[in-house]
Amino acid sequence: MAPRNDLIHDISLAILAASDVPSAFKAFHKIAFSRSIWVALLLDMDSRIKFELPPGQSIDELPTRTLIDLAKRAILGPISWSPHSPFHSKPVVSHEIALPFGTVLDAGVQFGAYLVPGGNYVLVGSSRLQCWDLSTKRCLWTHESLGNPSDWSMVQNFAFEMVDDDKAMILLIWMRNSYPGSWDRRNAVEIVHLDLSTRKSRLLLSLNAQDTGLF
Numbered sequence: 001m002a003p004r005n006d007l008i009h010d011i012s013l014a015i016l017a018a019s020d021v022p023s024a025f026k027a028f029h030k031i032a033f034s035r036s037i038w039v040a041l042l043l044d045m046d047s048r049i050k051f052e053l054p055p056g057q058s059i060d061e062l063p064t065r066t067l068i069d070l071a072k073r074a075i076l077g078p079i080s081w082s083p084h085s086p087f088h089s090k091p092v093v094s095h096e097i098a099l100p101f102g103t104v105l106d107a108g109v110q111f112g113a114y115l116v117p118g119g120n121y122v123l124v125g126s127s128r129l130q131c132w133d134l135s136t137k138r139c140l141w142t143h144e145s146l147g148n149p150s151d152w153s154m155v156q157n158f159a160f161e162m163v164d165d166d167k168a169m170i171l172l173i174w175m176r177n178s179y180p181g182s183w184d185r186r187n188a189v190e191i192v193h194l195d196l197s198t199r200k201s202r203l204l205l206s207l208n209a210q211d212t213g214l215f
Helices: 009-016 021-032 035-049 064-076
Strands: 112-115 121-125 129-133 138-142 152-163 168-178 185-195 200-210
Touching: 035 064, 121 152, 152 185
Parallel strands: none
Antiparallel strands: 112 121, 121 129, 129 138, 152 168, 168 185, 185 200
């Protein structure tokens, strides 16, 4: 007969239903702190709320105690929110990553950075849109518009959604295009599919419209 630890938990519960109460409680306690139980629970939660782990970490590699703390944080919030916290409700930095943007961002241009759910990538919007990998601290993709290379184009805003089990994203990008020697301006919208593993993107839709002055 296989050892109790090797039995599937559902089968164990059926067997324990006919056992004495103390033995059942001990077994239930052991099952409740089983690492496999918490890995399955956290993976299910991650599919809906996306835990932001430090780059390079994955749920199935974490110890049981860390998994339990992660579940508590998702339900109750960080420890600094607790009235009994020694941090007096002040934000606590768990880890910090500095990206070497250097000169890739245009001076004087509105800048925005958005952490992608999961905590592995960040989207940076300047005159162009970029996606940075937090584990390597490198830019893995830069959006290149299909317009004329001599045209002046600036990203005004963007939105995104993760797809393909978070291995890719769909980006909606709004740009304002200007033309050398002309006051003519046009709004352009592009929908792009970005594969995060291959770093390749493909254009799904492109629309152009005359500037209305409403934006």
